[in-house]
Amino acid sequence: MPELPEVETIARLVRPGLVGRTVTGARVHWERSLGGESAAAFAACARGLSIDGVGRRGKYILIATSRGGEPHGAFVVHLRMTGRLHVEDAHAPPSPYVRVALTLDDGRELHFVDVRKFGRFVHAQQPASLLAHLGPEPLEDAFTADAFARLLRSRRRALKPLLLDQEFVAGLGNIYVDESLHAAGLHPLRRSDRVPRGKADALHAAIREVLTEAIRREGSSFDAFYRTPEGSPGSYQDQFRVYGRGGKPCRTCGRALRRIVVAGRGTHLCTRCQPAPRRGPAPAVRARRAVRADAASIARIHVAAWRAAYAGLVPQEHLDALTVRHRRKLWEHLIGRPPEPDHATFVLARGSEVLGFADAGRSRDADDARDRAGEVQAIYVRPELIGHGHGRRLFAHALAHLRRRGFAEATVWVLAGNERARRFYEAAGFAADGGRTVWHGSGAALPEIRLRRELP
């Protein structure tokens, strides 16, 4: 499949035979190559156009045209799999695969040859808008190392599929991406925003060097349909460092090259020169104030914890009635509009992942008239994290919040049967206060112990 160097080579191949010529007519042998236009309309449009230049944008060939001395759009040619352009003498033996032919005023013809018919040959009044989706041209001066490093940082995709994306950078395909990644020593699965600046510069240089050298060698010859002005194939395939060389020794280090599949494309690499991405250190776990977007995560943890803690203690239908959806609404409300100005919900989070939550605020107990008793109302962490100090962290956060709000003491309630939780609070300086209390909620009575501690 032709990539930038092959398309550039074909543009250079046909340019001398086209510039300065006038189109005298068109023959269309496969109308779908016109991308929707009728053969009659295409021929009427093409007749009389002067050809002013032949250029390339990404993998497209642009044949600039004018009429009566005024610029008038361009033929836009996308070769896709097997499309080729040839300028032929009129008496040349006709190829059965010519899909569109333009007759020229010197008696020669421009042939759009396309065995598999995926290519397109259209005339566009506004070629720039047709190609507006394309990313930067990798060989232009504006494509600087700075600009490329910025682009890499702005995306969070694996390098290979990102470089194949024509909207990210135009013109690269499977061959030259594999070659560039090897030259830069970057694994195809490295994430773009984690590529260090030095490596981004190396990749920028590699892309430009590989493409420049491939153009100099008139592209790579990968099938019988590709040919250069002299009829001989491009020769860059002799330079391939990795592409198509799975199992053969790396030209840099000698290790056997590997072939893997990335984003559905055969991908060739050296696992020594292009080490696999290391999993970066996990983001730090930290406690912070909850925001409404945390409500769903909090609700999931809350429901799971309640079902585990209250199983057998309250009628099962109460637990079955607890749904994440219902809890999420409650928590959205609680976080968005706290019932008291002193109320706050905290989450323990690693990156965007919520691992636990706590909330704290004015005591729900009415007997705090003696003064400013705050309450840590709930602390839940995911079961797999229990025993790693995460609960202590949330708890310290909640207590600090109460202290800042001017509370003199804090209370907590613990299910009487939950020895572990009671030990946790006793270790934090809480003492039983008035013995057992019984909480009546949702029609179920649960034996709870009230614990109290002064806040320094």
Ligand SMILES: [Zn+2]
């Ligand atoms: Zn190697």
